[in-house]
Every structure is written in structure tokens, then in C-alpha cells.
Amino acid sequence: MTRTITIDPVTRIEGHAKITLMLDDSGQVEDARFHVTEFRGFEKFCEGRNFWEMPGITARICGICPISHLLASAKTGDAILGVRIPPTAAKLRRMLNWAQIVQSHALSFFHLSSPDLLLGMDSDPALRNVVGLIQKHPDIARKGIRLRKFGQDTIRILGGRSVHPAWTVPGGVREPLSAENRDLIKEMLPEAFDTIDLALTLLKDASAGYEDEAAHYGNFPSLYMGLVTPEGGLEHYDGLLRVVDSGGKILESGLDPARYREIIGEAVEPWTYLKFPYYKPYAYSGPSYYKMGMYRVGPLARLNVCEFAGTPKADEELRAFRQLAPQGRAVNTAFHYHYARLIEILFALEKIAETVEDPHILDERVRSRADVNQLVGVGVSEAPRGTLFHEYHVNEEGVLQKVNLIIATGQNNLAMNRTVQQIARHHINGNGGKLTEGVLNRMEHGIRLYDPCLSCSTHAAGKMPMHVEVVAADGEVVDEIIRD
Amino acid sequence: MPVVTLTVNDELVSGQSGQSLLSLLKELGIEMPTLCHLEGLSDRGGCRLCMVELQGSKRLFAACVTPVQEGMVVYTHTERLNNYRRMILELLFAERNHVCAVCVQNGHCELQTQAAKNGMDSVRYDYLVPDLPMDASHERYVLDHNRCILCTRCVRVCDEIEGAHVWDLMGRGVNSRVIAGLNQPWGDSDSCTKCGKCVQVCPTGALTLRGSTVAEMEKQHDFLKWILTGREKKQWDYS
Ligand code: SF4
Ligand code: SF4
Numbered sequence: 001m002t003r004t005i006t007i008d009p010v011t012r013i014e015g016h017a018k019i020t021l022m023l024d025d026s027g028q029v030e031d032a033r034f035h036v037t038e039f040r041g042f043e044k045f046c047e048g049r050n051f052w053e054m055p056g057i058t059a060r061i062c063g064i065c066p067i068s069h070l071l072a073s074a075k076t077g078d079a080i081l082g083v084r085i086p087p088t089a090a091k092l093r094r095m096l097n098w099a100q101i102v103q104s105h106a107l108s109f110f111h112l113s114s115p116d117l118l119l120g121m122d123s124d125p126a127l128r129n130v131v132g133l134i135q136k137h138p139d140i141a142r143k144g145i146r147l148r149k150f151g152q153d154t155i156r157i158l159g160g161r162s163v164h165p166a167w168t169v170p171g172g173v174r175e176p177l178s179a180e181n182r183d184l185i186k187e188m189l190p191e192a193f194d195t196i197d198l199a200l201t202l203l204k205d206a207s208a209g210y211e212d213e214a215a216h217y218g219n220f221p222s223l224y225m226g227l228v229t230p231e232g233g234l235e236h237y238d239g240l241l242r243v244v245d246s247g248g249k250i251l252e253s254g255l256d257p258a259r260y261r262e263i264i265g266e267a268v269e270p271w272t273y274l275k276f277p278y279y280k281p282y283a284y285s286g287p288s289y290y291k292m293g294m295y296r297v298g299p300l301a302r303l304n305v306c307e308f309a310g311t312p313k314a315d316e317e318l319r320a321f322r323q324l325a326p327q328g329r330a331v332n333t334a335f336h337y338h339y340a341r342l343i344e345i346l347f348a349l350e351k352i353a354e355t356v357e358d359p360h361i362l363d364e365r366v367r368s369r370a371d372v373n374q375l376v377g378v379g380v381s382e383a384p385r386g387t388l389f390h391e392y393h394v395n396e397e398g399v400l401q402k403v404n405l406i407i408a409t410g411q412n413n414l415a416m417n418r419t420v421q422q423i424a425r426h427h428i429n430g431n432g433g434k435l436t437e438g439v440l441n442r443m444e445h446g447i448r449l450y451d452p453c454l455s456c457s458t459h460a461a462g463k464m465p466m467h468v469e470v471v472a473a474d475g476e477v478v479d480e481i482i483r484d
Numbered sequence: 485m486p487v488v489t490l491t492v493n494d495e496l497v498s499g500q501s502g503q504s505l506l507s508l509l510k511e512l513g514i515e516m517p518t519l520c521h522l523e524g525l526s527d528r529g530g531c532r533l534c535m536v537e538l539q540g541s542k543r544l545f546a547a548c549v550t551p552v553q554e555g556m557v558v559y560t561h562t563e564r565l566n567n568y569r570r571m572i573l574e575l576l577f578a579e580r581n582h583v584c585a586v587c588v589q590n591g592h593c594e595l596q597t598q599a600a601k602n603g604m605d606s607v608r609y610d611y612l613v614p615d616l617p618m619d620a621s622h623e624r625y626v627l628d629h630n631r632c633i634l635c636t637r638c639v640r641v642c643d644e645i646e647g648a649h650v651w652d653l654m655g656r657g658v659n660s661r662v663i664a665g666l667n668q669p670w671g672d673s674d675s676c677t678k679c680g681k682c683v684q685v686c687p688t689g690a691l692t693l694r695g696s697t698v699a700e701m702e703k704q705h706d707f708l709k710w711i712l713t714g715r716e717k718k719q720w721d722y723s
Contacts, residue, residue, distance in 0.1 A: 050620055056698025057586040169697040369695065371623075397620035397671075398694075 018467045019443060021424050025473045029428055032421035034413070034447060035272055043403040050398045051077050051377070056166040058390070058405070064453040067100035067155060068383030070168040071237065072390040075379030077170020079258070080394055082373030088363035089172030094237045095355050096158050096168065097381065098348035101236060102192070103151025104384035105299070105341040108451045109199060110144025113338060116445050117206045121213070122438050140202065147195040147345070150188050154352070157181045172367035179362055186356045189349065196346050200317065203338055210335070216426050217446050218334025218419035221246030223279050223295035224304040225411070227382050230254065232307035234314070234347060236382040242305040243279060243295065248329045251281070257380035260389055265290065266406070277411045294414040297386025298450060299340035304330040311354070314347035334419050334449040341451075372398045383408050385451050409452040419446045428470075435468055435481050443468070490556035499552040506534050506547035514560055517569060517598050519687055520635040521548045524708035525644060531635055532572055533598065536560050544568070566602065573599050578609040579658060580616065581630040582688075589689030590699040595633060612658065619664070621671030624694050625683050627662070632690035634660055638682035645711060650676045662690075681707070 017034065024030040046057055055073040059066035071093055078085055115128045118137060127135065134141040158177065159167035167174050207214065223246070227239040232253075240254035243263065252263060265283060266275040267290040278293030295301070309315045321339060325331045331340075355361060372394060379390045386408030393402040423446045427439045444464045470479040485500045492512060499508040504527065509516050519531040529546035536547050539557035544565070559565070576582075576595060584590050616629040639651040639662065650673050654663045664670040683691040684703050692701045714720060 048618060050618060050626065052695055052697050053586060053588065060585050166698045166700070169700075170695075174697075174700070371694070399618055399620050 017444075017447065017464055019420055019469070021421075021428070021468065021470045023470060023472050023478070027472070029421060029424045030473075032417050032424055033271065034416045034420055043405055046403045047400050049400055051080055051392050051394050051400055052170055052398065054390075054392065054400070055168055055170070059166065065100065065104060065383050065385065067096060068381060068385075068388050069390075070166070071097055071381045072379045072383075072388045074168040074170055074172075075238075075381060076377040076390040076392050077379070078172075078368075079377030079379060080372055080374050080392065080398070081170055081368070081370040083171055083368040083370045085172040085368050086363070086365045088176070088360055089366040089368075090238075091355055091358060091361055092158060092173050092177060092366065093168055095352055096155060097237050098351050098355075099151045099154035099158065101151075101348045101384050102345050102352075103148050103155065104451075105345050106144060106148035106151060108384075108448070109203075109338060109341055109345075110141070110148065112448055112451075113445070114140070114144065114202070116441070116448075117203070117210070117338070121441050121445060128441070140198070143195045143198060147192055147199075150192040153188060154185050157184055169367070171369055174367065176364045176366045177362055182356050182361060185352065189353050189356075192349050193353075196342060196349060200342050200346070203342060207339075213442075213445075214333055214335040216422060217442075218415065218422065218449060219332055220418055220422065221332055222415055222418075223251065223282070223293070224301035224330055225279070225295045225297050226302040226305040226387055227257070227380065228254065228306050229310070233310040234302060234306040234308070234318075234344075236302075236348075238381070241380070241387075244305050244330055246330050246332050248304075248325075251279075257389070258378040260378065260380065260406075264389075264406070265293070272413075274410050274413055275406075276413055277406050278414070291414060294418070295411065296334075296415045296450075297408050297411045298337065298384075299344050300331060300334065300337045301386065302382065303340045303343060309343070309347050311347055311350035313350055314343055317343045317346060334415070334446070337449040337451070372396060383453075385409060385453055386411055407453065409450070412450045412452065416447055416450050416452065419449065422446075435470065435479050440466060440468065440481065440483060488552050488554040488556075490552060490554065490558060492558045493560055501552065501554075503552050504548055505536065505545070505550045505552050505556075505558065508552050509536075509547060509558075509560060516547060516560065517602060518548065519594060519598060519633060520637065522637050522641075522685055522705065522708070524705075524712050525637060525640045525685070528636060528640075531633070533569055535565060535568060537562055537565060569602050570604050573602055573604045574607045574609055576633050577604075577607050578611050580612070580614060580632065586698055587631065587689040588692050588696040588698055588701040589631070592699075592702045593689060594687035614658075619670050620694070621669035622676070622678075622694065623671060624678055625670070625680065626692050626694050626696075627664070627670055628690055628692070629661060630690075631688045632662055633688055634662065635687060636662075637685040637687065638662060638691060641681045641685045641708070645708065646677060646679055646681050648675045648677050648679075651682060 020033045021029050022031040046054065049057065055070045058069035058073045111130045115130060115133045119128050119132055130141060223243055225241065225243045227235040228242045229235045229239050241252060241257050241260060242254060243252040244250050255263060263280050264277050265280045266277050268275055276290055278290035279295050280293060282293040283289050284292060303318060303321055309318050321331065321343060324336055375394055377392050381388055388408060389406040391404040392400055394400055420443050423442050427442060444466060466483045468481045469477050472478045485502060487498050488501045489496060489498045497512060506516060506521065517533040519533055521527055521534065527548040529549035532546055534547040535544040537559040538545055584596055619627040636653060642651050643649040650664050652663055654661050654667055665673040665675065683693060685705050689701060
């Protein structure tokens, strides 16, 4: 029996990832909690403003993936206006989202994870970062930086600014794409394709040395959720919600995302501000009623829910990805988030290449105008890290009365805890709860698989600042490490 | 008009008697910070940014409401004045909720511009963080009290130019608010002609076009000049 302890999330050291490991009577790791505290109070803050401002506001407050909030918020705005946006605006928004996926996944893979993969999880932590990577594999590091830059440049070209382009607005986008800018994007594509090919080869070579990790990092059954096209293809911007289980069985094949509340509940826990979304039909009564409804989102989930990608190269990789699990089953190991991310970069590049050739992409009609026609709007899109939900309730005047946001990191929270617990169990059990640098690194890597949108986890240069506590069954803190 | 001679920043200059000191300083090419002043509207000396020092007096004078006088010795940019200007701007930011990054007026805002020009790099006062509403009842425009600096340009343009007098001020001190009609939702005002003059003259993100998104609002007040010249030259004949 473990003692329940409540940890005030405010005690968390700013900018550090806080993890609490709970031991049972026999000193074995019973549970793990990864405290996500950065995302709070945000919904209340927006009430009283009007929904037209929301893309700008949400993109600003949540700085890690502003584009995703811009898109989800603009889509929510479209729903409140009750308009269908011009087709070219939708294509441009999709292109923006793919560019964001490229830049975000490139950051996750090259800057944050490849040092672990290419330099080794037990290598000197002072060099197990992008700096060390530049020293040892300068070419790879440079190409990774350039691939990320492709995404950033495309975002800047489309939105006018790389970080917070408030270009996406309710009703469409503010400015059409010029022929000149389209050509700029086109010119950058070949190099980006080369780099992703290289990254795929690298990952496949490196994975051979990580069979242990692949087996233990977040390898557990869970549900998966993501958007799919009406035909069941890979989707990032619009489409329908699909949920599959670890056996590959489709539980929801194509739910209108506006009805997300019918299948997603949000549980609260006293020790964190972050809510725990869960799949409602799988919840049962009891204290951790929602845990059975654990689902994962993000690249791994998206590849698990879709039937095909829809572009030639990505489909080829997707077939190889499916081989990682027995026929028909979902790929359950979080370690394969890496591979899924690279496949998605490839897909995004192929889609961008397709879009720049679209004869209508330079169309100048890109914004529909209307006033409030619906009092409730839901906007859902796929952020690099997973499905993002925005729901706004406005009055007749368009002033926000209630806001609900469900972010990817929240949805992956249960799975992240589970992953950390699994890694901790594997590496700590039997040594009385002592933490070593190697265990810390592996827990860090475990968290990074999900690429959570926390500033602590996106420190590009260097290791993740961490604060780990080991709590014994009687509530006593038996070990604590603070790593800056 | 008789000519008067005075000294401005240690230089001898001349102006027309009856002219405001601010208009003379502008003619002289001296850049004076202003917020409530707008060419074409009456002056009220409210924002105090155009304050000057006059030799022989400890008081500071708002140049927009001080007529030029023979023998005046004027200083426009002393350290004392610059300090006060920064202080005034900081107080304006502290009094309401100015979150430029998410404001529809960001990048095109007179308050923001003045803050930058006058070297306001931080606010030394506690923010009051008032809980203020947004009035989005009008079919075309939005009033956001969070961004209002009570300059009354809207009040004056509506009264003096449009002749509708929809706007007024209510309350005192930090509790002052601009109100439409008899303190009713703007959209319920019977006298509002929906002309939008108030929106165009508002220096901040307080009055904006409905549907504007972050940093999208830009204003232009050229119309004031056209209307006033047209009226002066009797370009329009309604008889
Ligand atoms: S009104 Fe001007 S100063 Fe105030 S928040 Fe908006 S941009 Fe900033
Ligand atoms: S609404 Fe605008 S014009 Fe009117 S008093 Fe406020 S800041 Fe000045």
C-alpha cells in the first residue's frame, strides 16, 4: 500500500521537469508522476475578450507551438462565424501546419533526441547535446538545423513572421501567397527531402543498438487518438476523430470533432493543474476511474489510427512502420515516436511539394467575412505533439463566456507517467531507489519521446533541467536529485 | 494678427498672438509628444505629455492649452519634463490592461509609440489590473475599456465633428469610463450614426473595427482635415 501524498505543483522549480517516483513497501517503484504545471489559468484569462483575438492570444501565451493554437483557434472562429473558408485559405493553412510539423519534429529529432541516439545514453552528459553532436557528426547536426530552418522559413514566408504569425484568422488567412514566395518555398524543398532520407537511414541504423530501449520505453497497451481524412488517411488539419486500441481495433472510426465531448472526459487531480483527458467509454467507477481510458496522441497515434498516409514515400515508410507490431496491431512502444516523427516529416514535405504545384494556391480570395452566427465553436487540428481542441462559448456579441482547451501534452500525460514508471522500474528496482545519471537520462529520454510542450523539455542546447524525488511508502523522501 | 516674440530652448522665435504654444512648437519643427491632442479637435490639456517649463514659474504648462505670449521663455525637453513624461506613460500602462502582444492595435498604437519614443522601458508602479469589460454590442465596432486612456478624442470628435455626442465621461479618477449615451451598451445608442469617426481618432486599441484580429487595426485620421477644410471653404452646399 502506498501513502497518498499531495505535492503542491507550485513548489516546482521554475523551468525544471519535476518527477516524483513513489515506492511501495518493498521499495519497488509503484507509481511515477511527471508534473506538468506550465499550462494553467489560461482559459480563464481569455474570458471577456472576443473570439477574433483568440488566435493571437493563444499563440502568444503558449509559445512552444504557436502555429497549432493559431490554427485550432482560427478554426474555432470559423465555426462561430458559421462560414466555410475559401478553399485556398484552407490549403494555405494546411501548408502552414505541415511546415510547423517539419520544424517541430526536426527540433525534437535532431536537436533533442539524436544526441542520445547517436552519442549513447550513457555518454558524457556535458556533450550529450547538440553541441556534442556538432563535434562528432557535424554534417548531421548541420543538416538537422537546416531542415528545421526549412520549416521555420516556410512559416515565415507564409505568415510574415516565424514565431507568431497572426496570419491565420477566423474566416481564413489575412494575406494570399505570392508567386515569388511560392517559388521560394519550392526552391528549398529538394534539400529538405535529402535530409529526411538521411535521418531515416540514421534512425534505422541507430535503432539496432537500442533494442532494450525499444522494448522498455513506453511499451504498454493504450488507446490512440488522432484525426483521419474521411477515407481514413493521415490528416493534420481537419477531418474526423478516430480512436483505435492497442490491438488495432477501431473504436471510433470517424467522429465529428465538434462532438469530442461525447468521447473525451477530463479528470482532475489535486497534485497538478493539468487535466487528464480520457476516453469516456473505457472509464469505470473508482478512484482512478479514468486511467483505463488512457490514450496517446501525436505522431505514433496518428500513424496507428490512419489506414494509409496518402503520399508515395510516406506510405512506403508507413508499411515498414507497421512491421514493428504483429500484423494488424498498433505499434505500442513509445520509442517508435522517433520513427513516426520522421515519417510525418516526409509526409509533410511531400504534401508541401504537392501544394506548391496547386494551380489555385495563389488565389487571392482567402478570407470570408461574417459575424457571430453560432454561440459555440469547436476547432480541432493536429499539433506536432497531438490533437489540439479549442472550444469557445460566446455571447451574441462575440465576447467569450467560456473557453476550453485540450492540449496534446495533457492527453499524453497519463502515458508519460506510465512511461517514466516503466523506465524507473526497469532501472531503479533492486537498488533501494537510488538515482543515477544514467537513469535520469533514460527518464528524460522517455519523456522526450512524447515531446511535451514544456519549456524545460525544449531546451535545445543541453540536457533537460530535472527535479526528481523518490518517495517511500511512508511518505519520506528517500532520494532527490536536482539537475540544472 | 500681432506678432509676439519669445524664447524657445534658448532661441529667439516669433509666433502669432492667440496661437497655442503647441502649434508654434510644431511649426518650429520641435517634436512634442501628445496623446489627447488631435489637429482639428478642440484641445483639453488632458494627457499632460506636451507639458513645458516656463521661466519664472514652478508649475508646468500643457502647451496645447497655453497661448503664446510676448517674452515667454520656454523649455520643451528638460530632464524634469522627460522624467514626468515617462512617469505619465507608465501610469497609463499601470492603470489599465495593456498587453500589446495580443492587442489588435499592436504596432499601430499611439500610446505604444509614445512609450517607445520617450524611453519608457519598464513600469515602476504596481499594475492595477482592473477587471474591465469589452463592449461588443455595436454591429460595426468594439469598445475595450482595458485599452482606453481617457483622452476623450472620441467624445470630442463625435460632438464637434459628427454632431451626435454619443460619448461622455463618467466617474472620477481611476474609476472614469467613457460611456455611450446614458451609460448604455453602445449598440443600444439611438444617437450613434455608425460613422466610425471615434474609432479612427482613438489613439489606442480601445475603439476598433469589429472583427479585427491581433495587430490588424490601423487608423487614419485624414478625414478630419478634409471635413474641416471642406466646411471652411464651403465646399458643400446643403441649402
Ligand atoms: S492600446 Fe496600445 S499600448 Fe495599449 S495594449 Fe494596445 S497596443 Fe499596447
Ligand atoms: S476610447 Fe479611445 S478615443 Fe475614447 S477616450 Fe478612450 S482612448 Fe481616447
